[in-house]
Amino acid sequence: EPEVTQTPSHQVTQMGQEVILRCVPISNHLYFYWYRQILGQKVEFLVSFYNNEISEKSEIFDDQFSVERPDGSNFTLKIRSTKLEDSAMYFCASTRDNEQFFGPGTRLTVL
Amino acid sequence: GENVEQHPSTLSVQEGDSAVIKCTYSDSASNYFPWYKQELGKRPQLIIDIRSNVGEKKDQRIAVTLNKTAKHFSLHITETQPEDSAVYFCAASMRYSTLTFGKGTMLLVSP
Numbered sequence: 001e002p003e004v005t006q007t008p009s010h011q012v013t014q015m016g017q018e019v020i021l022r023c024v025p026i027s028n029h030l031y032f033y034w035y036r037q038i039l040g041q042k043v044e045f046l047v048s049f050y051n052n053e054i055s056e057k058s059e060i061f062d063d064q065f066s067v068e069r070p071d072g073s074n075f076t077l078k079i080r081s082t083k084l085e086d087s088a089m090y091f092c093a094s095t096r097d098n099e100q101f102f103g104p105g106t107r108l109t110v111l
Numbered sequence: 112g113e114n115v116e117q118h119p120s121t122l123s124v125q126e127g128d129s130a131v132i133k134c135t136y137s138d139s140a141s142n143y144f145p146w147y148k149q150e151l152g153k154r155p156q157l158i159i160d161i162r163s164n165v166g167e168k169k170d171q172r173i174a175v176t177l178n179k180t181a182k183h184f185s186l187h188i189t190e191t192q193p194e195d196s197a198v199y200f201c202a203a204s205m206r207y208s209t210l211t212f213g214k215g216t217m218l219l220v221s222p
Contacts, residue, residue, distance in 0.1 A: 033209065043147075043155060043200060045209040056209055091154060098143045098162070098206055102154040 002026045004103035006092050012109045013082055021077045021106045023092030032075045033093040033100065034067065036060070043091065049075065082110045113138040115203050117213025124191050125221055132216045134201035135183040141203040144177060144184045145210070149198045158199075159186070191220045 005024045013019050025032050034046040047067055048056045054067065066078045075094075079086055087110045093100040114137040124130050136144075142163035147155035161168045161175045161184065168175050172191075177184040188195055198217050202210040 035210075042214045043202075043210075043212045045211065048209055058209075098204070099145070099157055099160065100210060102147075102156070104154050 004092055004094055004101050006090075006103035006106050008106060009104065010107045010109070012111065015084055015110055016081050019079050019082055019108060021079075021090050021092075021108070023075045023077070023103055024073050025075055025092065025094030026096075026101060027073070029094035029096050029101075031055075031095045032069070033095075034077045035091045035093060035102075036088040037091065037105075038088045046077070046090075079108075082108075084110050086110050113141055113203055113211040115201060115211050115213040117201050117216060119216060120214065121217045121219070123219045123221065126191060126193060128191055128220075130186075130188045130191050130195070130218055130220075132186045132199055132201070132218070133183060134185070134203075134213050135181075136203040136211075137182065138203070138205075139179075139182065140205055141211075143204050143206060144175070145202050145204075146173075146175060146186050147200045147202065147212075149200060149215075151197075155200060188218075191218075193220050193222050196220045 007022045032049040035043050037043045045058050047061045064080045068076045089105045091105045092103040117134045145160035148158045149155045159173050161177050172189045174187040198215045200215045201213040204210045
């Protein structure tokens, strides 16, 4: 069964550094999402992407964040200048219809 | 925007008992209500979902009910087993749109 994949599984970075989180959605899916989950808290929406553009974004998704689909398979989330409070698990998800399939997540630790 | 409230935050049951988790939503336009199970350090996994054109859906030991008028939906797990122990999240969305999650319920099933 096809799955959403994400790399790396764990990223440790210094405050102020740029990070790029990578996702490979399921191949025939058209809608892509990034969510984050701070340890012990609920999953929070960041951004959705359809037809090569952002379709929706949350208040969390400020100018420090950007998303790209650089080729036909990858979907990336970039954080330009990381802050301590960006430490969280970041999940990518994709869907063809309603059911969103989540990747295994990238644990981002900002020191 | 949508707001989803989930109760209880923790639920402890004995193996074989039933467990019920309840959620309410605020946006009457929401029409898709999934439930995710998340084990420690893992991705959220969809266990059951319901669309607004039905009132109840069942899959073996798991069932979900939806009351559109009252804007609440519930997850019912019967004959609970220790492997059901996890955090359960409800969510609400419109088609193709973002998922708004509840805060989660930690279910502990004791042998």
